[in-house]
Amino acid sequence: MTKMNHKILLGAAITLASLQQASAVPFAPSDARSMGMGGTGVSSAEVASTVQFNPALLATTREDDHFGLKIPQFSLSVADDGGFIDEAEDFDEESELDTTGQGRTNVDLLSDLLDEATGPLGLEKMQQGIEELKAAQLLPNSAPIAKKTAYDNAATKLTQASEFLDTRLYSRNPSVNGEAGLVVYSGAIADDMDDLNNKALRINGGLNVAGAVPSKKFSMAVHAGAQVTFSGKVKIDPKDTDILRNYSAATSAYLLNIDALQLALTNLDENDSSTFDAVDTAQQAVDNFNYGGAGRPESEGNTAIFVDGELSPEAEDADLDSEIQMIGVAVADVGVTASRVFNIKGHDIAFGITPKLQKISIFDYTQELDSEEEFDSEDFSENQEDYSAFNIDLGAAYQFGAEKQWQAGLVIKNLIGDDYESAEYISSNGVGGAVVSISPMMRAGISHRTSWTKVAFDLDITENDPVAFEDPTQYAAIGGELNVWRIVQLRAGYRANLAGSDQDIMTAGIGISPGPVHLDIGVMANTSDIENEAGIALEFGVEF
Structure with a gap:
């Protein structure tokens, strides 16, 4: 991403x-x-x-x-x-969501947020964890301890990245953490764009x-x-606002699959081969994850956000x-x-x-x-x-x-x-x-x-x-x-x-x-x- x-x-x-x-x-x-x-x-x-x-x-x-x-x-x-002039001024004025007093707009806030989320503590680390997990799956079952250690290292990276992204991008427990930035900022920008339209x-x-x-x-x-x-x-x-409004929901659904993978890793037992199979199944769910686009539920929007576990070109490059x-x-x-x-x-x-x-x-x-x-x-x-x-x-x-x-x-x-x-x-x-x-x-x-x-x-x-x-x-x-x-x-x-x-x-x-x-x-x-x-x-x- x-x-x-x-x-x-x-x-x-x-x-x-x-x-x-x-x-x-x-x-x-x-x-x-x-x-x-x-x-x-x-x-x-x-x-x-x-x-x-x-x-x-x-x-x-x-x-x-x-x-x-x-x-x-x-x-x-x-x-x-x-x-139009009023809406344009509203679009480019200081966001009510900015608590820093630096006069940042909703666009600035979302851009800063995505800088963090796609950085070394977020999606970069999650991708590293997934790659290590795939490497661990290739280790022979005849070396269960080494294989378990590799799985644990991958699980640590996934857990850290998931917790970071959950805080920055999407709070799955708003009553405790409040609604996180990706939901708020992307929704606000999509609303502003709708107000400007036509x-x-x-x-x-x-x-x-x-x-x-x-x-x-x-x-x-x-x-x-x-x-x-x-x-x-x-x-x-409409595709552009569709991406903005569904980006956070797609990320949340993706993180739920990561949660299932983390759970399988937590239950991993080097003496029980079925637990390794459970990790493989959870990994396949991550690899096959799709969100949005043709053939998907209407609630996911008309634009594909994730395709086979990866961000779609439309969502990744934001070619509006x-x-x-x-x-x-x-x-x-x-x-x-x-x-x-x-x-x-x-x-x-x-x-x-x-x-x-x-x-x-x-x-x-x-x-x-x-x-x-x-x-x-x-x-x-x-x-x-x-x-x-x-x-x-x-x-x-x-x-x-x-x-x-x-x-x-x-x-x-x-x-x-x-x-x-x-x-x-x-x-x-x-x-x-x-x-x-x-x-x-x-x-x-x-x-x-x-x-x-x-x-x-x-x-x-x-x-x-x-x-x-x-x-x-x-x-x-x-x-x-x-x-x-x-x-x-x-x-x-x-x-x-x-x-x-x-x-x-x-x-x-x-x-x-x-x-x-x-x-x-x-x-x-x-x-x-x-x-x-x-x-x-x-x-x-x-x-x-």
């Missing part, structure tokens, strides 16, 4: 993961004004922000809007719906610059930006199958927006189009939990696949009311859908990796504004697939803005995910715009727990 390599488990506390599946890029512009108003913007975005939400809005801005510039917009949000973590980031010249007759804008989404989780293989994987999608685009108002049967309706060039980069990184390799940023570039594409956004907007104070908007982003395969998907011929979709997304909105206020409501018409492990999204959002003398803007909003649960967010924001210059900040947080999802957006620009 050799020491398990438990460094593998520490990696689970700080890593992310992914599975092969169809994924999509979310509708999440990096706009501070929008974030402050719940994420609305399809009918309410201002000047240079229109290129991200609805190109048609560029032709329906206020009469005194002549130019808009964003330099730049920036946003960052983290979604931890399943509590917990998704998502990070979104955006950066955008834009310049716009609005006009009802013909509006133009240019923009360049990038949106990055990372999503993942640790995928715990749990994986760390990540999917990252970065979409950078450069686009030109054109829009104007058309009179259709007496109604002024604005239409806009944004043709754009896109660079889609897919990062798909997988690493086993038991890998000794340190994570390096080059790992991402080695597992990166880049694509270039052409796409189009289309939008429409219609103002109505006595003072045109109402506005409805409709947008279709990424009209030309396509699938993009990750490097791992390509190299594995579709057995692993990910397929990321740039899919059409349709959103509608309606808003009302006065010289002091603005209220907006947006609704996703399409349900959008997740990038990896989180729920799909279909947002309904509402937000409002109070504009005080066009110098200070106070914003608030609410967004619900109709395709997921416990993912509603509250938002707030503030804008400061002395003259043509403006600075905007938006924040958002999950309504039930800020740790589930939180984000911030910053924006600096010029409008006049």
